[in-house]
Amino acid sequence: MFGTVSEYVDHLISKGFVLGDDANGFIAFGQQYTDxxxxxxxxxxxxxxxxxxxxxxxxxxxxxxxxxxxxxxNRKQALRFIESLHLI
Structure with missing residues (x-):
């Protein structure tokens, strides 16, 4: 689907999502912080x-x-985890 975070963010922007100026900073920090x-x-x-x-x-x-x-x-594990928390 998307190879990099940057490609995904570009895709979101092309679809009209407004992430805000601080979003890229949070994304980069979060990825580095959690490795x-x-x-x-x-x-x-x-x-x-x-x-x-x-x-x-x-x-x-x-x-x-x-x-x-x-x-x-992976996605399957993430969705299972989010569902176990009743977030979706």
């Missing part, structure tokens, strides 16, 4: 937008931290 692969960061961005209805940097970072602690490495 997370692009695939999982993309999933976290997508879920943040679906759950929060906008990009919420602190929610995104928290989601990445939870994914890291739960050893979530």
């Amino acid at each position: 997370t692969l692009d695939e999982v960061v993309i999933i976290a961005i997508e879920l943040t937008l679906k759950i929060q209805k906008e990009f919420d940097g602190s929610f995104f970072i928290s989601l990445l931290e939870n994914f890291k602690s739960e050893k979530i490495n």
